[in-house]
């Protein structure tokens with residue numbers, strides 16, 4: 001079973017204007033509300049791929065109920081801790097470019113935090129826990145470490161999609177997958193990365209520190225999969241980009257879901273890329289039909 005953890009879910013409020021005039025009244029051309037947060041996005045893609053999963057994390061208030069209802073409508077299994085503060089609303093402003101304004105996240109009490117940790121007591125060998133996205137400040141900086149400790153105790157695998165110190169600290173615990181984009185990789189090692197060779201060298205460093213698979217995404221410029229034996233490159237399909245929000249989460253969902261279903265890392269890589277691009281070419285996250293349409297356009301090359 002796959003569990004996704006979203007400590008800081010959001011309603012993604014997508015607002016489109018023709019032109020953004022700061023300091024003036026702008027009228028929306030279109031708007032859309034989506035259940036969001038990185039782990040929830042991973043669950044939505046897993047669901048499209050038929051990979052059984054449960055979305056867990058914290059939800060609260062009217063915004064939290066909205067998300068829970070939407071996920072249930074899509075037959076996604078959920079087991080959230082309901083908190084007394086409201087889940088955040090993140091604004092995604094499309095004005096030719098994409099500008100995002102993400103909320104900090106709700107207040108979460110010690111009791112509420114403990115309830116989430118207790119939910120992980122169901123984990124067992126063979127399960128995969130996907131830890132994705134920001135940690136609400138009220139939870140403190142090392143909350144992911146607590147969840148990783150439960151995974152280790154139960155013999156479950158974990159995937160972590162975060163940045164900076166939290167990612168570096170997770171590596172010695174052997175994540176099944178990490179997926180920095182090329183900018184995040186430079187920031188992580190506080191260095192400029194200017195070539196594919198340098199990307200691979202830094203990807204290898206993540207492996208040396210403990211990661212089992214390293215995916216390096218480069219938006220429209222392809223992706224790399226670095227494993228202990230080999231390095232692979234994937235092209236990305238061509239298409240009209242409508243939305244990049246959730247492309248990275250879709251890639252993780254495609255990879256993890258396929259790896260769990262088939263145990264084939266290359267097929268997982270191919271599906272991850274197709275899922276990321278299918279989201280980039282959709283208004284909402286990708287659906288199965290779009291992923292299937294793009295799969296034949298992804299070619300994997302061993303480097």
Ligand SMILES: Nc1ncnc2c1ncn2[C@@H]1O[C@H](COP(=O)(O)OP(=O)(O)OP(=O)(O)O)[C@@H](O)[C@H]1O
Pocket residue numbers: 181182217218219220221222223236237238239241244245246247248249251272273274275276277278280
């Ligand atoms: N312009 C694009 N054209 C085709 N595919 C894309 C494009 N942008 C993103 N993708 C797809 O989505 C995957 C992840 O994209 P990206 O490298 O932007 O990840 P990210 O930075 O984690 O994404 P996010 O915007 O969700 O934070 C890519 O590997 C690719 O498959």
Ligand SMILES: O=P(O)(O)OC[C@@]1(O)O[C@H](CO)[C@@H](O)[C@@H]1O
Pocket residue numbers: 008010012035036037038041090102132133134135245246247248249
């Ligand atoms: O604030 P975080 O947790 O870092 O990111 C949250 C978020 O931007 O990530 C998803 C896209 O990846 C969106 O659904 C959501 O709004």
